[in-house]
Amino acid sequence: MVDIALAKQHLEYDDTDRDALIGQYIAAAAAWVEGYTGLLLTRRAVTRRFASAAAYVDLHVGPAPVIDSITYQDSDLVETTIADTEYTLVDGRLYPASAWPYARYGLVATITAGFEDGVPADLISAQLLLIGHMFANRETVITGTIATALPLGVEALCQPHRLVLV
Known part of the structure; x- marks a missing residue:
């Protein structure tokens, strides 16, 4: 599971003034991964x-x-x-x-x-990518730039774990 220390290491951010914000991003990233995959990251x-x-x-x-x-x-x-x-x-x-x-x-x-013996590394990486994105892009719209959609690496990391019932 992603904790504040790992998230801050990924963000290359050492100060404590944004810990509450980073904690919110951690919760949001975990919720997104759980919603996308159908897997609970904690039992x-x-x-x-x-x-x-x-x-x-x-x-x-x-x-x-x-x-x-x-x-x-x-x-x-x-x-x-x-x-x-x-x-x-x-x-x-x-x-x-x-x-x-x-x-x-x-x-x-x-x-x-939910996972008992640790969350797979690719799902942790997906959370870190989401946390980094939220930390760097705090607005829903950026003006004055040319925007290009990039493939979402988060989905690629989560896809092998996605629960699909047929």
Whole structure:
């Protein structure tokens, strides 16, 4: 995971006056990488909502997802937990044993996923590139220059890790 010391080393910036700003860039870069890849950079619990009519659910979260619980509100609006024998997780897809129970407001899966033994180097590099970009380009528009789009190296670094379910 990228910390303030690594980010400042990448930025070649030693002062402490912008630590809060750099911390914000670190959080934004991690969120972008997680959103693009579907991988959580730290192991933690997340929730996914889905309709009870679904034949299966693509969780789009990893690595190593584990279902903590699946709940729904029954017809009396009482939260009910589905027994773990009533569903199966296979390659990032969640299947009901037969059918999901009727849930007017949908079902909520709580999943724990994320890296435990360190984030791959290319995903750390992608975060550093994003942090450097945000640090150097603090405005959304630059005037008075000729702009040329450059290939985004961040996407190239993240692409091999992207969760794609077919």
